[in-house]
Amino acid sequence: MTELTATHHAATTRDAGEPQHLSRGKVGISCLIITESFFFMCFIVAYLYYIVILQVDDGGPDPSVIFRADIMVYIASVTLLSSSVTVVLAARALAAGRHGRFRAWLATTLALGGFFLLATVLEWKHLIGDLGVWMDTSSFGTCFFSLVGFHALHVVIGLSALGLCLLLSLRGHLPQAQAERFEILSWYWHFVDVVWIFVFTSVYLLRVYI
Amino acid sequence: MTVRPQSTKTETDTAPAGVLSRVHEWVTTVDHKRLGIMYIMAGLLFFMIGGIEAGVIRYQLSYPANPAIDPVTFNQMFTMHGTTMVFLVGMPVLLGFGNYLVPLMIGTRDMAFPRLNSWGFWVFLFGGLLLYYSFIGSSGLYGDAGAPDVGWFAYSPLTSRAFSRGNSVDYWTLGILVSGFGSMATGINLVVTILCLRCRGMKLMRMPIMVWSMLITGFLVIVALPVLTGVQVMLLFDRFLGAHFFDPQLEGSVLLWQHLFWFFGHPEVYILILPAFGFISEIVPVFSRKVIFGYNMMVIALLWIAFQSLGVWAHHMFAVGLPPSLNAFFAASTLLIAVPTGIKIFNWLGTIWGGRIIYATPMLFALGFVGLFVIGGLTGIMLATVPFDWDVSDSYFVVGHFHYVLFGGTLFAIFGAIYYWFPKMTGRMLSERLGRWHFWMLFVGMNLTFGPMHVSGILGMPRRIYTYAPERGLDIWNQMTTVGYAIQFIGILFFIWNVIHSLRKGRRAGSDPWDAWTLEWATSSPPPAWNYHPLPVVKSRRPLWDAKHPEDPDSEYE
Numbered sequence: 001m002t003e004l005t006a007t008h009h010a011a012t013t014r015d016a017g018e019p020q021h022l023s024r025g026k027v028g029i030s031c032l033i034i035t036e037s038f039f040f041m042c043f044i045v046a047y048l049y050y051i052v053i054l055q056v057d058d059g060g061p062d063p064s065v066i067f068r069a070d071i072m073v074y075i076a077s078v079t080l081l082s083s084s085v086t087v088v089l090a091a092r093a094l095a096a097g098r099h100g101r102f103r104a105w106l107a108t109t110l111a112l113g114g115f116f117l118l119a120t121v122l123e124w125k126h127l128i129g130d131l132g133v134w135m136d137t138s139s140f141g142t143c144f145f146s147l148v149g150f151h152a153l154h155v156v157i158g159l160s161a162l163g164l165c166l167l168l169s170l171r172g173h174l175p176q177a178q179a180e181r182f183e184i185l186s187w188y189w190h191f192v193d194v195v196w197i198f199v200f201t202s203v204y205l206l207r208v209y210i
Numbered sequence: 211m212t213v214r215p216q217s218t219k220t221e222t223d224t225a226p227a228g229v230l231s232r233v234h235e236w237v238t239t240v241d242h243k244r245l246g247i248m249y250i251m252a253g254l255l256f257f258m259i260g261g262i263e264a265g266v267i268r269y270q271l272s273y274p275a276n277p278a279i280d281p282v283t284f285n286q287m288f289t290m291h292g293t294t295m296v297f298l299v300g301m302p303v304l305l306g307f308g309n310y311l312v313p314l315m316i317g318t319r320d321m322a323f324p325r326l327n328s329w330g331f332w333v334f335l336f337g338g339l340l341l342y343y344s345f346i347g348s349s350g351l352y353g354d355a356g357a358p359d360v361g362w363f364a365y366s367p368l369t370s371r372a373f374s375r376g377n378s379v380d381y382w383t384l385g386i387l388v389s390g391f392g393s394m395a396t397g398i399n400l401v402v403t404i405l406c407l408r409c410r411g412m413k414l415m416r417m418p419i420m421v422w423s424m425l426i427t428g429f430l431v432i433v434a435l436p437v438l439t440g441v442q443v444m445l446l447f448d449r450f451l452g453a454h455f456f457d458p459q460l461e462g463s464v465l466l467w468q469h470l471f472w473f474f475g476h477p478e479v480y481i482l483i484l485p486a487f488g489f490i491s492e493i494v495p496v497f498s499r500k501v502i503f504g505y506n507m508m509v510i511a512l513l514w515i516a517f518q519s520l521g522v523w524a525h526h527m528f529a530v531g532l533p534p535s536l537n538a539f540f541a542a543s544t545l546l547i548a549v550p551t552g553i554k555i556f557n558w559l560g561t562i563w564g565g566r567i568i569y570a571t572p573m574l575f576a577l578g579f580v581g582l583f584v585i586g587g588l589t590g591i592m593l594a595t596v597p598f599d600w601d602v603s604d605s606y607f608v609v610g611h612f613h614y615v616l617f618g619g620t621l622f623a624i625f626g627a628i629y630y631w632f633p634k635m636t637g638r639m640l641s642e643r644l645g646r647w648h649f650w651m652l653f654v655g656m657n658l659t660f661g662p663m664h665v666s667g668i669l670g671m672p673r674r675i676y677t678y679a680p681e682r683g684l685d686i687w688n689q690m691t692t693v694g695y696a697i698q699f700i701g702i703l704f705f706i707w708n709v710i711h712s713l714r715k716g717r718r719a720g721s722d723p724w725d726a727w728t729l730e731w732a733t734s735s736p737p738p739a740w741n742y743h744p745l746p747v748v749k750s751r752r753p754l755w756d757a758k759h760p761e762d763p764d765s766e767y768e
Contacts, residue, residue, distance in 0.1 A: 022406045024322045031398040035436045042440030042470055046455060049466060058454070058461040136452025139461050146447055 025184045033191045036154070040195050043150060044202055047143040052206045060138025065131055066123070066204065076119035077200050080155075083112035084193045087162070087186045095179040099169060106166050109189070113159045120152050144203060151192070151199050158192045161185055240324035241739055242309050245331050247635060249306025250628075252335055253299050259342075260294035261702065263287045265695060268659075272692040274680035284676035285359035289382075290341075292362030296478065297386055298338045300616070303624050304485040305396045305431075308424040310635065312400060314730035314737060315421050317409025317746040322402040330395035337389025344381035358382035361674060363475060364445075366456035366467040371449055380449065387442045390435050397431030400424050409729075411748040415509070416768075418728045418751070419502060422509050423488030426516045427481050433520065434477035441470040468530065472523035480519040482616060484512060486623030487554060490576050493630050494558050496726045497573035498565025501764075504557040505751065511550035511557075518547045528596050529603040537596045544594035551587055555580060570724075571645030575626030578653050582618025586611055589664065604674070607667025613660040625652070625705070632709075633723045637735045638716030644708035651701030658694030662687040727752035 050056045051063060066073075090105035124145075127133040135142045165182060168174040174182070236244060266287045270279050279287075309327065313320055321327045344357045358378045360368045369379045404425045408417070417425075445467075447453035454460040456467050495502045502508065524532060524540040558580055567573065589611040593599050602608060625648070632640050666687035671678060678684050722731040731754055733742055750756055750764035 024402050024406045027402045027405050028323065028398055031401050031432050035394055035398070035432045037436075038433055039436035039440045042437055042444065045470070046444065046466060049463070050461070056461045134451075135447060136454070139454045142447070142453040142455055142462075146444070146453065 023180065023184075025181060026187070029184045029187050033187065036191065037195075040147075040150065040198070043143070043147040044198055047147050047202050048206070050139045051143050052202065056139040058138050060141065061131065061133040062138065062140050063144075063203075065127060065133055065140075066144070072119050073123065073200075073204055076116045077196065079112045079119075080116040080196055081193055083109045083116075084190050086112060087189050091179065091183045091186045094174070094176060094182050097176040099174075103166060103169055106162060106169070110159060110162055110166065113155060113162070113189075117152065117155055117159065120148065120155075147199055148203065151195055154192045154195065158189050162189065240320075240328045242313050242321045242324065242327060243635070243737060243739075243741075245327050246306045246308075246310025249302045249309060249331055249334070252331075252338070253301075253303035253306060256294050256298035256302075256338060258702075260291050260299055261699070263291040263294065265699065267291065268692040268695040270676060271678070271688045273689070274678050274682070274685055276677060279676070281676040282356065282359055285361075285674070286357040288674055289358050289361055293341065293358070293382065293386070294338075295616070296362060296482070297389055298334075298341070300482040300620055301393055302334055304427070304482065304620070305393065305400070307489070307624075307627055307631070308400050308427070308485060309396065311631065311730060312403055312421055312424050313407070314634075314733065314741055315418050315728055316404060316407060316412050317729050317742060317748065318403070318407040319741050319745075321399050322406055323399050326395050327399050330392040330399065332392075333395070334389045334392035337385050337387070337392065340388060341381055341385030344378050344385070347377075347381070363471055366445070366448075366462075366464045367458055369445060369449075370457055380446070383442045383445055383449075387439060387446075390439050390442075393431055394435045394439075397428040397435065400428035401432065404428070409742075409745050409747065415506070416748060416751050418488075419491035419505070419508050419512075420485075420488035420728075422512055423484045423491070426512050427484045430477045430481050430484070430516055430519065434474045434481065437470055438474040438478075441467065441474070444470075465527075465530065468527050469524070472526045473520075475526065476523040477516075477519045479612075479615075480515060482620050484516065486579070486620045487512065489623045489627040489630070490558060490579055492726075492728065493572045493576040493626050494561050496630075496724050497568045497570060497576070498562045499568070500561055500565040501752065502557070503560030503563075504553075507553055508557055511553045514550040515547060518543060518550070522547060525594055525599075528599045541594050541596050545591060548587065548591055555584060555587075570629075571640070571642055571649060572626045572630035572724075574646070574649045575622050575629065578649065579619060579622040579626065582614055582622060582656070586614030586616075586618055589614065602667050604672055605667035606663040606671045606673055609673050610660045610663030610667060613656075613663070617656055617660065622652075625649075630724070631730075632712070633719030634730055634735045634737070636713060636716075637719055638712050639719050639723060640712045640716060641708050644704050644711070648701050648704040648708060651697055651704060655694045655697030655699075655701055658697060659691050660694070662690040662694075666691075722754070727754045729753055732757070 086105050086109040090102050090109060093099075093101035093105055133141050133144075135145050162185065165174060165185065236248065239245065264287075266279065267284065270276050270284055270287075309321065342357075356376075356378055358364070358374075358381060360374060360379060360382070364379070364382065367373060404417070404421055444453070444455040448455050448457060448462075454462045456462045456464055458464055491502055491508060522540060522544045524536060525544045528537055528540075558576075562577075589607070593602070593608065593611055629640050629645055632638075666684050667673075669682070669684060669687070671682070671684050671688075678688070719735045721734050723735075724731070729746055729748065730737075732746060746753065748756075750768050752764045756763040756765060
């Protein structure tokens with residue numbers, strides 16, 4: 001056992017290589033993001049297959065119900081994507097120890113994400129409440145609500161985690177030393193935004209322009 | 211990172227209190243070694259259950275038109291047998307070994323996320339219990355009780371409400387879904403541990419092949435399992451929210467289930483075999499007294515197999531009528547994957563070649579693995595040929611094929627690994643005499659069980675059918691298979707007796723009973739909770755060789 005440990009430190013430094021710099025948290029969140037991406041892939045594939053490629057016509061509501069929707073979804077998309085910028089600014093502020101700025105940018109992020117969620121709620125209210133569209137009414141309903149719904153669920157999770165950070169920060173429990181953890185959380189938030197790009201493209205763009 | 215073991219009161223230091231407090235220690239532990247052992251134990255328990263289910267199948271098929279069990283029970287038996295062996299035996303035992311060995315082999319004190327690790331184990335276990343609860347709890351509102359009976363890949367629309375009343379399919383879906391979360395957590399944990407926690411000097415290309423195989427398996431778990439989760443969620447939506455994913459009467463596509471399931475299912479096969487490759491790559495060099503032949507190519511072959519395993523899934527679907535272009539693509543990619551696999555086989559042979567071979571039980575299982583896996587691989591190449599597959603698809607030929615790779619391959623590697631690392635885990639050797647009995651009974655029984663299946667399959671015996679007619683000429687082949695099962699059963703009894711006996715009376719192992727070279731043999735058997743103090747520093751792929759032979763260290767040559 002003793003032979004295995006460093007006795008001649010100077011001699012072994014070069015050979016032993018640098019100590020590992022990879023952060024457990026960052027590698028871990030990257031793995032989680034890969035996992036989640038493949039999870040979303042199932043629902044994107046289902047949407048593309050049934051709605052965009054086959055254009056299944058089962059007599060129930062089809063995508064036309066959302067094209068009439070409105071400008072709202074475009075505004076909401078811009079809002080959500082902007083929140084990726086604000087969360088970076090928040091992470092940088094925390095890393096620099098500027099807590100006031102951090103809270104301001106974090107609150108902005110929450111507001112932007114919250115607006116996106118509100119837009120989803122209004123859209124669903126319109127679809128379910130006014131038009132009576134749901135998973136069991138057509139293939140479109142099945143694919144739309146499962147895909148958009150799982151994305152919205154991830155927005156909720158992300159907002160909860162970010163909201164918790166704001167709460168902790170306001171109570172003084174989020175010191176500069178935790179900046180890396182917040183950065184890791186911000187990666188997750190970026191992921192939620194990137195998924196939306198794919199969802200938005202599949203659901204709101206492709207069927208219009210193909 | 212300073213650890214003072216002298217002042218740290220560890221779990222093993224506590225005075226031998228009552229049974230309850232020992233149970234409490236194991237239940238609340240976050241130690242990768244204890245969790246690894248619990249994974250393996252739970253997996254072996256499910257192995258016994260799944261084996262008994264196979265016994266019911268073999269009893270029913272032991273002679274034609276046997277009235278012993280009804281078709282529904284038969285369907286439940288093969289469904290639960292397959293599901294159990296894949297999700298509750300193969301994965302937990304292999305990931306359990308990963309859990310136990312990876313931190314030791316890379317010279318660190320625990321996994322990257324110990325509590326996540328504990329969570330993963332318990333989620334897996336309760337997922338398995340949930341699946342088995344279906345035997346008594348799945349009657350639902352329709353009085354349609356019993357275990358799932360839709361086959362382990364649960365093709366739709368068989369799983370729809372119309373054809374599977376009661377809740378048995380829901381137990382299958384939820385049980386697998388829940389234990390899948392545990393597997394994903396473990397996959398992430400393995401990848402992070404290996405990438406972030408290696409000791410000084412443990413460069414990637416110095417890691418034992420076993421660690422490489424776990425890293426790559428971890429990636430495959432991360433990529434494949436979420437697809438299973440997604441497709442199970444779709445099935446739940448279909449069954450509970452009236453969604454239209456897989457219902458052909460509502461414009462759903464049953465092919466989507468097959469594509470998504472096998473996009474998970476084929477990498478899953480490699481999740482079950484890559485760690486086995488890792489075990490063999492550790493055992494063969496030690497018992498041939500040689501360095502592993504072609505380390506670099508072994509690593510490249512692992513990466514190649516893992517990458518390509520994501521592009522072969524539709525070879526499970528040749529018989530459903532895909533376009534010829536797709537069939538050709540998947541046939542070609544499947545044939546091509548034999549190349550890296552062949553590289554591994556030849557590298558093991560190259561390692562054995564000219565070595566001073568020690569026929570200890572781990573090596574017997576490793577040699578058995580190489581032979582049996584090659585047979586399974588060759589029938590795999592036959593099945594990758596589309597016209598041949600059309601002829602024998604869903605016949606016992608396929609059953610024989612995948613049992614040669616999963617039983618002769620994975621399970622033989624698992625038993626080899628148990629004989630090899632049992633001394634490290636418990637501090638005692640397993641009996642060599644009983645081990646030989648175990649090996650030979652299993653080897654003979656295994657070939658007698660699964661060899662004749664190829665014949666009965668070519669003669670036209672379909673899988674998943676509860677009986678066969680007397681005039682088909684299938685009797686003798688089925689009877690050989692059933693006799694083979696009995697011989698294997700006795701072999702497993704030798705194994706159980708060996709474990710129970712050796713735990714109490716086995717020879718003391720010492721830290722390095724096999725004169726091996728990887729790091730785990732540098733610490734005591736069983737290792738202390740902190741594994742190493744101080745943490746080791748390595749300069750080559752065989753740190754213990756360097757320590758034992760300072761005049762001729764490996765580091766001079768690598």
